[in-house]
Amino acid sequence: MLEKINPFSAQRKQFSPWWFGLKLGLILALVAWWWMQYQPQDGEEMEEQQIVLPPDEEDAAPAPDDLTQITGVGPKYAGVLQDAGITTFARLAEMTPEEIRKVFEAAGGRLPYPTTWPQQAAQF
Numbered sequence: 001m002l003e004k005i006n007p008f009s010a011q012r013k014q015f016s017p018w019w020f021g022l023k024l025g026l027i028l029a030l031v032a033w034w035w036m037q038y039q040p041q042d043g044e045e046m047e048e049q050q051i052v053l054p055p056d057e058e059d060a061a062p063a064p065d066d067l068t069q070i071t072g073v074g075p076k077y078a079g080v081l082q083d084a085g086i087t088t089f090a091r092l093a094e095m096t097p098e099e100i101r102k103v104f105e106a107a108g109g110r111l112p113y114p115t116t117w118p119q120q121a122a123q124f
Contacts, residue, residue: 065089070120072112080107092121 064087067078084103086092092100100114 065124067092067121069124070117072114072117077104077112080104080109083107089121089124093118 064082067073067081067086067089068075070089070092073081081087081092081100081103084107086095086103095118097114097118100117101111104111
C-alpha cells in the first residue's frame with residue numbers, strides 16, 4: 001500500500017500529475033527569480049544606459065545669410081540685425097516692419113525704412 005502513494009517508487013508506471021506540476025512550478029519559480037534579478041530596479045539605471053547622439057546638421061544653428069542682398073540693407077544695418085540675433089532670411093521674413101524698427105531703435109543710431117524687408121527676405 002505504501003508503494004501506491006510513494007511517487008519515488010520505481011515500480012510505479014502511472015503518470016503522476018501532481019509530481020509533474022511540482023517540477024513545472026519549481027522551474028517557473030526559478031525562471032521568474034532569475035528574470036527579476038536582471039530587471040532595472042528604478043528609472044535611474046535606465047537613464048544611465050541612454051545613448052546620446054550628436055545633433056543632426058538640421059538641428060545645428062543655421063549659417064548666417066548675407067542680409068546685404070536685400071535692397072536697403074547695407075553692411076551696417078546687417079551688423080545691427082546680426083547683433084540682435086537676426087541672421088537668416090527666414091527669421092527676417094517672420095518679422096514685421098515695426099519689429100525691425102524696434103530693433104534699430106534699441107540699437108540707437110539711424111532708423112531705416114524696412115517696409116519691404118520681410119517680403120524681400122521671403123523670396124530668398
